Amino acid sequence: MLNKLSEYLQKQLPFVAYRKPNATKVKAVFQHSDTLHTVTDFSESGFVFAPFDTSQQTILIPFDEVLEGELETVTLPKTTTEALMPSAEAHKKHLQLVEKGVEVIQNSDIQKIVLSRKEEIESQQHPLVIFERLRENYPTAFVYLWYHPEVGMWAGATPETLVSANGNTIKTMSLAGTRKFEENAAISWNQKEIEEQQIVTDYIAAQLKKFITNVTVSEATPHRAGSLVHLCSMISGRMNSEFTIGDIITALHPTPAICGFPTEKAKAFILQEEKYNRAFYTGFLGELNVKEETSRNRNRKNQENSAYRTVRSHSELYVNLRCMELTDTKRILYIGGGITKDSNPESEWQETVAKSQIMKRVL
Numbered sequence: 001m002l003n004k005l006s007e008y009l010q011k012q013l014p015f016v017a018y019r020k021p022n023a024t025k026v027k028a029v030f031q032h033s034d035t036l037h038t039v040t041d042f043s044e045s046g047f048v049f050a051p052f053d054t055s056q057q058t059i060l061i062p063f064d065e066v067l068e069g070e071l072e073t074v075t076l077p078k079t080t081t082e083a084l085m086p087s088a089e090a091h092k093k094h095l096q097l098v099e100k101g102v103e104v105i106q107n108s109d110i111q112k113i114v115l116s117r118k119e120e121i122e123s124q125q126h127p128l129v130i131f132e133r134l135r136e137n138y139p140t141a142f143v144y145l146w147y148h149p150e151v152g153m154w155a156g157a158t159p160e161t162l163v164s165a166n167g168n169t170i171k172t173m174s175l176a177g178t179r180k181f182e183e184n185a186a187i188s189w190n191q192k193e194i195e196e197q198q199i200v201t202d203y204i205a206a207q208l209k210k211f212i213t214n215v216t217v218s219e220a221t222p223h224r225a226g227s228l229v230h231l232c233s234m235i236s237g238r239m240n241s242e243f244t245i246g247d248i249i250t251a252l253h254p255t256p257a258i259c260g261f262p263t264e265k266a267k268a269f270i271l272q273e274e275k276y277n278r279a280f281y282t283g284f285l286g287e288l289n290v291k292e293e294t295s296r297n298r299n300r301k302n303q304e305n306s307a308y309r310t311v312r313s314h315s316e317l318y319v320n321l322r323c324m325e326l327t328d329t330k331r332i333l334y335i336g337g338g339i340t341k342d343s344n345p346e347s348e349w350q351e352t353v354a355k356s357q358i359m360k361r362v363l
């Protein structure tokens with residue numbers, strides 16, 4: 001598989017390689033042409049790559065060729081930029097952005113806004129080395145390397161599921177609140193963190209109730225993401241048969257975990273005040289409508305074995321967090337955090353620094 005990935009990189013053809021949370025095998029999807037396929041209503045089948053702002057194009061890499069297996073080790077030099085600190089100017093800019101966010105929240109009905117920044121690092125660490133080290137460092141994350149010649153190259157290790165659908169069974173999570181992970185240390189989550197995660201849970205549950213009769217929400221528990229820990233609730237249910245995965249995706253994205261609440265007002269603030277294009281950061285990605293054929297007996301008592309085939313579809317989508325864009329000479333990291341009325345700008349800055357180290361560690 002390594003040779004094929006190198007060949008696709010060299011020929012500048014679209015591909016995606018990914019490793020699912022807690023899996024050992026890598027999957028890779030290779031597109032046989034350099035056409036730019038886009039998604040219109042999520043009835044398509046392929047690997048989807050969606051931006052934060054849905055007025056921009058959602059890209060699809062069709063399943064032209066899919067390989068699955070162990071990936072050979074990349075024998076190229078490995079460096080790290082973990083100790084690299086952002087500039088004083090970036091610090092000041094982020095503090096100002098967060099202060100503005102807190103002020104707007106305190107003076108309006110907005111409860112939460114997720115504010116972010118990007119950080120450019122001069123690095124030519126090879127994409128396949130980045131992919132390998134993300135896999136080594138973050139076994140419980142969804143780790144990927146994605147490329148399309150007309151769009152660019154992205155890599156990441158995200159802890160967050162947007163939605164997984166197996167037939168009509170829908171599962172998702174509400175993830176928010178961030179602390180540094182410390183071995184054997186019990187975390188006492190503060191009111192700000194509990195609230196920011198509850199906003200996400202309530203929103204997701206309310207949105208899903210439009211399509212699911214019995215929505216189940218688990219208690220919030222700590223969810224480790226490399227050197228960080230978040231608060232996480234699992235949310236699930238069975239989608240009523242008149243709806244599709246497209247309805248669920250459209251209702252969920254962008255959740256308050258990466259945008260804010262109320263959605264439209266938070267989004268308007270982000271688009272106006274962040275002053276940069278998030279592009280695919282805080283968008284989502286993953287397998288869309290993978291078709292699985294199963295054979296079943298029409299009648300179990302019937303020894304004649306009149307089997308019939310059913311096609312079941314499954315999708316597994318993740319929120320594009322802890323990610324970077326790879327250009328020829330730079331690695332551009334995207335990082336953010338949830339702001340509420342109680343946010344402390346300096347702590348929010350520190351949180352983005354801690355999140356950036358997830359990526360710097362492998363550069």
Ligand SMILES: C=C(O[C@H]1C=CC=C(C(=O)O)[C@@H]1O)C(=O)O
Pocket residue numbers: 114116160175176177178230256257258321322334335336337338339355
């Ligand atoms: C927006 C990001 O994280 C989100 C997901 C988990 C915890 C978050 C937080 O604590 O603020 C964010 O909502 C990011 O990592 O860039």
